[in-house]
Amino acid sequence: MRVHDFVMPVGPQSPAIKEPILLKVCLEGEEVQKVRMVTGYTHRGIEYLLEGKNPDQALYVASRVCGICSITHERAYVRTVENILGYDAPERVKAIRTVLFELERMQSHLLWAGFMMHEIGLETLFNYFWREREKVLDCFEKITGGRVHHNINKIRTLRYDMEEEDPEFILQQVRSVARKTRDYYNDCMKEEVVVSRLKNVGTIPKSMALEWGLTGPIARASGVRIDTRKIDPYDWYSRIDFEMAAGKRGDALERLKVRLTEVMESARIVERVLSGLPDEKIPPHSLSRVEGEGHARVEAPRGELFYYLRFKNNRVERAKIRTPSFSYMKILEELLPGMVVGDVPVIVASLDPCFSCLERVLVEKNGRVEELREKEFRRKYSCPG
Amino acid sequence: MGLKTEVLAWLFRRPVTENYPEQKKKPYQRFRGRIVYYSKRCIGCRLCERNCPVNAIVFHEKGRIDFDMGKCILCGLCRDVCPARPKAIAFSTEYDYSSTRKEDLKNLVK
Ligand code: SF4
Numbered sequence: 018m019r020v021h022d023f024v025m026p027v028g029p030q031s032p033a034i035k036e037p038i039l040l041k042v043c044l045e046g047e048e049v050q051k052v053r054m055v056t057g058y059t060h061r062g063i064e065y066l067l068e069g070k071n072p073d074q075a076l077y078v079a080s081r082v083c084g085i086c087s088i089t090h091e092r093a094y095v096r097t098v099e100n101i102l103g104y105d106a107p108e109r110v111k112a113i114r115t116v117l118f119e120l121e122r123m124q125s126h127l128l129w130a131g132f133m134m135h136e137i138g139l140e141t142l143f144n145y146f147w148r149e150r151e152k153v154l155d156c157f158e159k160i161t162g163g164r165v166h167h168n169i170n171k172i173r174t175l176r177y178d179m180e181e182e183d184p185e186f187i188l189q190q191v192r193s194v195a196r197k198t199r200d201y202y203n204d205c206m207k208e209e210v211v212v213s214r215l216k217n218v219g220t221i222p223k224s225m226a227l228e229w230g231l232t233g234p235i236a237r238a239s240g241v242r243i244d245t246r247k248i249d250p251y252d253w254y255s256r257i258d259f260e261m262a263a264g265k266r267g268d269a270l271e272r273l274k275v276r277l278t279e280v281m282e283s284a285r286i287v288e289r290v291l292s293g294l295p296d297e298k299i300p301p302h303s304l305s306r307v308e309g310e311g312h313a314r315v316e317a318p319r320g321e322l323f324y325y326l327r328f329k330n331n332r333v334e335r336a337k338i339r340t341p342s343f344s345y346m347k348i349l350e351e352l353l354p355g356m357v358v359g360d361v362p363v364i365v366a367s368l369d370p371c372f373s374c375l376e377r378v379l380v381e382k383n384g385r386v387e388e389l390r391e392k393e394f395r396r397k398y399s400c401p402g
Numbered sequence: 403m404g405l406k407t408e409v410l411a412w413l414f415r416r417p418v419t420e421n422y423p424e425q426k427k428k429p430y431q432r433f434r435g436r437i438v439y440y441s442k443r444c445i446g447c448r449l450c451e452r453n454c455p456v457n458a459i460v461f462h463e464k465g466r467i468d469f470d471m472g473k474c475i476l477c478g479l480c481r482d483v484c485p486a487r488p489k490a491i492a493f494s495t496e497y498d499y500s501s502t503r504k505e506d507l508k509n510l511v512k
């Protein structure tokens with residue numbers, strides 16, 4: 018391998034990339050030759066934090082894995098535990114969970130869309146997308162009591178039922194968000210600046226997407242038809258008919274298309290679920306006893322989220338979380354070479370990485386990455402196991 | 403409505419942002435803000451202390467519990483498990499209690 022004389026560090030605190038990641042970019046003129054990715058700036062040891070907690074406590078720790086998709090992590094955790102218990106929630110609980118899940122997707126994609134516009138210099142659209150996102154956050158605050166961390170899911174049930182006026186409020190907000198999103202979507206696709214800046218940038222062909230095992234909007238933008246809501250339906254997704262957004266080219270523009278289409282589709286799902294909301298009482302909350310192991314997956318806004326949990330003496334003994342960002346971040350090292358340096362932030366942002374989700378165990382010392390098995394890791398870094 | 407009309411229309415409207423801290427947004431009723439502890443209602447069962455995921459609760463005796471709002475993640479589990487009726491733990495809608503001094507990060511007592 019050639020040694021490149023100029024290595025430019027991008028991140029971990031960079032005005033271009035907002036996430037704590039360090040990309041060592043080797044440049045030849047303007048062109049990127051080689052990239053090395055260094056993570057580890059937001060490692061919190063969350064799987065270790067989960068260990069030793071009782072099932073109800075662990076739910077709240079799990080929901081704090083990520084600040085953008087808190088409901089998703091709660092839902093994945095609850096689905097895992099309910100799988101272990103062999104419990105099937107009442108229809109109304111399922112319906113409300115579906116609504117909240119889709120609201121989460123809407124706000125996450127809107128946040129991303131705004132962020133993307135910011136990266137390519139369209140501050141006005143950035144603010145407009147985020148203004149729409151506020152409406153979804155208002156829904157969350159009204160129903161769950163939290164804007165970012167909602168903590169409404171409970172094992173077997175929900176903390177709050179919806180009030181009588183809530184569905185109307187949600188519908189009003191969601192319709193307005195969908196209408197505006199459609200406007201902005203049309204404008205983006207017509208706007209010269211957006212199209213020329215995003216088209217054929219960071220292209221992931223279908224074969225590459227399959228090879229890397231991508232999931233979520235990125236895979237769908239490359240033409241891979243994969244969606245956990247379709248292939249392993251939970252809650253009301255089997256009852257509700259919805260379109261899977263799909264792209265072809267797999268570049269950043271296609272990813273923008275897919276995500277904005279999903280926002281509109283989520284709004285339709287919310288409308289459909291709310292129109293058929295069953296009228297029944299949700300079970301009261303009580304502390305649970307859980308033994309044994311289980312796993313489950315849900316479709317997070319960024320792709321498939323997988324949980325594995327093992328309980329012993331009513332405590333979490335081992336937790337393994339596979340977040341969507343975890344599976345695809347390494348693709349950057351393959352995607353960036355050959356691009357000009359100005360495209361680096363755009364490509365990174367277009368993947369919608371979430372680093373607090375991503376960071377599990379990766380030990381890097383003196384530029385050398387150690388791969389350790391669980392036992393060795395515990396011994397070396399003194400985590401009593 | 404296209405983007406251009408939107409931009410033009412918003413030139414003549416009031417901004418959506420608020421003048422915090424002069425103007426404070428009123429949270430919804432379910433909002434979880436600083437914890438309120440009703441010392442008279444507490445039966446001293448310690449369930450809240452035992453279930454807090456981040457050990458933010460220090461139980462001294464029945465009627466005297468400290469909630470460390472610096473540690474608390476506002477999950478609401480302590481309120482959910484509290485067996486006293488009416489519940490001895492509630493959430494106020496006060497959200498801007500950040501402080502530079504640790505002593506200020508306490509719960510409200512009623
Ligand atoms: S709200 Fe949660 S973190 Fe805060 S004191 Fe109660 S149980 Fe502990």
Ligand code: SF4
Nearest residue numbers: 444445447448450484
């Ligand atoms: S759970 Fe409620 S009643 Fe029991 S000690 Fe805590 S505040 Fe008091």
